[in-house]
Amino acid sequence: MKILPVFLPQRGCKNRCIFCSQGAVTGFEEPPSFDELDELVRSYSKTTDTFEIAFYGGSFTALDESEQIRYLRWARRYVQLGVCDGIRLSTRPDEIDESRARFLKECGVKFVELGVQSFDNEVLRLNNRGYTREDVLKACEILSRFEIDFGVHLMVGLMGDEAAKDILSAWQTTKVGAKTCRIHPTLVLKGSTLETIYRRGEYVPLNLHTAIDICSDMTAILESQHVRVIRLGLYVPTELLKNIVAGSYHPRFGELVRTRLVEKLYNFLNASSVVHTERESSWVSKLNVGKSKGERLGFVVNGRFVVWQDALERYAEEISKEVVLCSKR
Secondary structure: OEEEEEEOOOOOOOOOOOOOOHHHHHOOOOOOOHHHHHHHHHHHHOOOOOEEEEEEOOOHHHOOHHHHHHHHHHHHHHHHOOOOOEEEEEEOHHHOOHHHHHHHHHOOEEEEEEEEEOOOHHHHHHOOOOOOHHHHHHHHHHHHHOOOEEEEEEEEOOOOOOHHHHHHHHHHHHHOOOOEEEEEEOEEEOOOHHHHHHHOOOOOOOOHHHHHHHHHHHHHHHHHOOOEEEEEOOOOOHHHHHHEEEEOOOOOHHHHHHHHHHHHHHHHHOOOEEEEOHHHHHHHOOOOOOEEEOOOOEEEEOOEEEEHHHHHHHHHHHHHHHHHHHHHO
16 A cells, blocks of 8 residues: 655654754755645555555544544545555654543544554663553554554664564564554664764664664564564665664665575575565575576475465464573572
């Protein structure tokens, strides 16, 4: 499903996370007017037949209810006219409760993206998220109860973070009912509190290789449990790349992660070749392994075909054993 993003930069956010600098990566400092939004829909609807309107960049459910109603009424008109297929929005886990969930359901919201970032309480505290793991679990339970589909946004390389915590966050995401997940490495952005901390020498961002390695394991875990990873890496317009001070940014980060995952599964299975469709060609083209085109993605192991999903499940189980061992040391 294609998404028409409507950015409401930091609207509804009751505190400033240390890594946040919305304007630096979106180019938006103020929300667009409704006239501008109407023009946006007209232009976008000419390029695609199906899309959803998505309110991003802030904590939508923390806005004044009157403001929420104005935005949702505007978007719902296009749904009723058949111009778009639905409405989604992003918000903080601690801004979801029963009354808000009921309100979203009544307003026709199809999907909520929760800015979780981590399930580790210490990581959440150090990054000034302002909520706890328990708040996240409660929000997921409420959305599930009200039959509102939701996704989870995770970040790697946050202050106080480590690979084992990221892996555990991925596993937790598979257990709370999330349908999708977005993952991106922490970037040091101009104007953020993290920039100040970084320039004092108190924060070291992940290098690109490590970020790819962690995200490939997280992707294996999530997709082994049928949670779709719909985005890897942060999209930053070319003209705003100058606002990235440090961090693991690459314009094809998602492709690099997928390539690394194919390589990991190939080695884990001791496979003789990778079988791929046209869709996965970019993932395997640079790998120095046996490869061939086929009708579905998988591996040839001892003359037998192992489908991608089976390979993911076996590898994810192995990762979980390693994390459990590390946590006991």
